Amino acid sequence: MVSLSWQGRMPALFELFELDLYDQRIKQALSETVDPRIVIVDIDESSLARVGRWPWPRDRVAQLIEALYLDYGVAVIGFDVLFSEPDETVQLSPLQTLVQGGGVLTAEMLDAMDGDARMAETLASFPAILAIAFDPDDADLAVGETGPALMVEPPLSDSLPIVQAQGVVGSMPLLARSATSGFFDNPLVDPDGVFRRVPLIQRYKDQYYPSLALAMWQSLLLSDSIKPIIESDLSGSYQVLTAIDAGGVEIPVDPQGAMLVPYRGHQGSFPYISAGDVLEGIAPQETLSGAIVLVGTSAAGLLDLRVTPVGPRYPGVEVHANVLSALLDQRFFYKPDFLRALNAVQMLIVGLVLSLTLPRLSVLMGTIITGLFGVGVVAFNFYAFSQLYWVIPLAGVTLLILMLYLFMQTTGFLFESNIRRQLSRTFGQYVPPEVVRSLEQVGAADQLRGESRQMTVLFSDVRGFTTLSETLSPTQLTRMMNIYLSAMTAVIHRHKGTIDKYIGDAIMAFWGAPLDDPEHAVHALDAALEMVAALPKVNQLLEAEGLPQLRVGIGLNCGEMAVGNMGSNFRMAYTVMGDAVNLGSRLEGLTKYYGVDLLVSEQLRDQCTDHCFRELDRVRVKGKQQAIGLYEPLAVMDSIEPEWAQRFSQGIEYYRSHEWQRAECCFKEVISLRHGVDGPSQVYLQRIQDLTASPPGVEWDAVFTHTEK
Known part of the structure; x- marks a missing residue:
């Protein structure tokens, strides 16, 4: 078993924490029962009042021993008090007899007055264990005698770290030679002053002496020797004491020969009987008969208190009682070999x-x-x-x-x-700050991985940018793009959009990622309409700085897209891919063909029921065989559809039913109502002219095929 305190092997706070946890386990393991086998005969206030102050005359102590053995039949007695000095009290009865009788003081009378001799005689007839106290430091301390040493077979090596005493306070020689002794001091108190373990043996002048509890146990078993159990390595150079065999009971100890005290409970775990009651013969017979008796004191000024895991004011005599109780039950706390x-x-x-x-x-x-x-x-x-x-x-x-x-x-x-x-760096320049904060809450890992979602994509392009850039200096071009892109990006951010990238003068943005947005189509359309509405203000700023004005074309499409952090080992980008993305790019390109600022797909139109659209065409874009509907957003539903839009829809119907003249009239009327400018009407007038010159066959489906992006 290893020492509980591990002194010097760990930081003090860690050591105290371990000791405190040990105390908590001790408290949880308490049985809180009274052990009737061990009785404490208490020199209490009542005893002092009846017998006199302490120390008592030795003949009274002898009477106490005789009464316990002869009248009550106890098994063994141990004293938790010292008898280190001669008895200084004088018995008055022989002197009184001498004075009253006028006789001469004889040797017999002197012997009768010798309390120490009286007690020594009693100890020779009725064995009891007297207490001694060792001192670990004062080699000059030698009061009284230790009594007989303990027989240890086989002998212990001097290299073992058994507690080495330097001085001793024992019983006076006459008493020490008539009785067995056991020490009651504890030099192995833990650093916090708590009695958790007590040594069973100590070395003094090359001899070994038992503790008070061990001496009582050996007296009970009529044994005067112990057998140490030593473990060693294969070479035998390293040895450690692991247990002590006392009377056939193997007691686990640490290398210093100490055992952990297995406390039964709080103070009062053993019966207390007043020493005065024993002397007067009124103590309960059934309590003392066959009991192991410890004589201690609880009187004021004599009380021996200890700090223990079960209480800060614990009687020292009960510490010995707990050790004896553990020996009787063979209940020992120990650290196993493994x-x-x-x-x-x-x-x-x-x-x-x-x-x-x-x-x-x-x-x-x-x-x-x-x-x-x-x-x-x-x-x-x-x-x-x-x-x-x-x-x-x-x-x-x-x-x-x-x-x-x-x-x-x-x-x-x-x-x-x-x-x-990383998330802020990845998205901070492309999405609004509140979206970045939301992403931080839901986690970036889930958002950055690739997945398929229903989303809306926007492509925006400046018309005639190449020609404009050729007329501007690099500084002017940079300033123009900064003004334009800042304004458009702010609009996209306001409507919860994510900037995918800037491609020269073009903007690519999407809705529905990284955060899910059930109304991605509506938000994208609102952003596109506001971008168109914001362009006049942007042009005013450009004009004020002497820069050319801009026109834009915007294409919108929604559908299933792949979104995630895509790229290579050298560069990654959070972007979208898929057919729906490609179609959005095609729509932006078709805005030039139809002469409109904003063009959306049929799928997006179906998602935005609160907006009004005019159908422009059904077409096949390059790279796709399936026909799609093209629409131009007009206004929200609560507005009245303008007359020119109604006439345009009629023109489309006539066009698809081969009524070329009626269709032509409608489209011309639209141009007139719109003050001579309507790109889609101009497109249809040109188509009608071509179809009139070269009429289509019966298989004509009115779907126009675009061969350019």
Whole structure:
């Protein structure tokens, strides 16, 4: 068994934490029952009032011993008080007899007045264990005698760290030679002053002496020797004391020869009987008969108190009683031989399980798992302590669990913070700040991975940009694009859009990612309409700086798209891909053909029921065989559809039914109503002219095929 305190082997705070955890286990394991086999004969205030102040005359102590053995039939007596000085009290009865009779003082009368001789005679007839106290430092201290030494077979090596006493306070020689002695001091108090373990043997002048409890146990078994149990390595060079065999009972001890005190309960775990009651013969016979008796004191000024795991004011005599109770029950707390292996396995399991599981769990789930794991480890430790009497260190594994939890959570926090910074770098320039904050809450990993979603994509392009750029200096071109792109980006951000990229003068944006947006089509259309509406203000700013005015074309499409962090090992970008994206790009290109600022697909029109559209055409774009409908947004539904839009729709119907003249009239009327400008009407007038010159066949479906992007 290894020393409980591990002094000098660990930091003080860690050591105190381990000791405190040991105390908690002791308190949980208390039986809180009274052991009737061990009785404390108490020199209490009542005894002092009846017999006199302490120290009592030795003949009274002899009377107490005789009464306990002869009248009450106790098994063995141990004194938790010292008799280190001669009896200074004088018996008055012989002198009174001499004075009254006028006789001469004889030798017999002098012997009758010698209390020490009277007590020595009693001890020779009725064995009792007297107390001695060793001093670990004062080699000059030698009061009284120690009594007979303990026989140790086989002899102990001087290299073993058995407690070495320097001085002693024993019983006066006459008493020491008539009785067996046992020490009641404890030089192995833990650093916090708590009595958790007591030495069973001490070395003094190359002899070994038993503790008071061990001496009483040997007296009870009529044994005067112990057998130390030594473990050594194969070479025999390293030896350690692990247990002491006393009367056939193997007592686990640490290398210093100390055992852990297995406390039964709080103060009062053993019956108390007043010493005065014993002397007067009124003590309960059934309590003392066959009992192991410890004579101690609870009187004021004599009370011996100790700090123990079960209380800060615990009678020292009950510490000895607890050791005796453990010897009777053979109930010893100890550290098993396989402790190091058990502790290593325990630490390894805890380290591996928590290290592998905590990084994969959320903070809440990680806290729950850590808590359950900690409870399981503590429960196993308490079970081993209370049922198997194993003392397994708990502070190390407890701190390991706590440190792993804090480390993993701190690492997770730092990792999450890094992800948030990465997220901010990835999206900060492309999405509104509030979207970035939302992404930080839901996590970046889920958002950055590729997935398929229903989304809306926007493509915007400046008309005639190449020609404009040729007329401007690099500084002017940069300034123009900064003004334009800043204004358009602000509009997109206001409507929850994500900027995918700037392609020269072009803008690519999408809705529905990284955050899910059920109304992505509506938000995209609102943004596109506001971009068109904001262009006059942008042109005013450009004109004020002497820069040319701009026109734009915007294409919108919605559908299933692949979105995620895509790219190569050298560069990644969060973007969208798919046929729906390509169609959006085609629509932007067709705005030039139809002469409109904004063009949307049929799929987007179906998603925006609160807006009004005019159908422009049914076409096949380059790269696709399926016909799609093209629409131009007009206004919200609560507005009245303008007359020119109604006439345009009629023109479309006539056009598709081969009524070329009626269609032509409608489109010309639209141009007139729109003050001579309507790109789609101009397109249809040209088509009607071509179809009139070369009429189509019966298989004509009115779907126009575009051969350019």
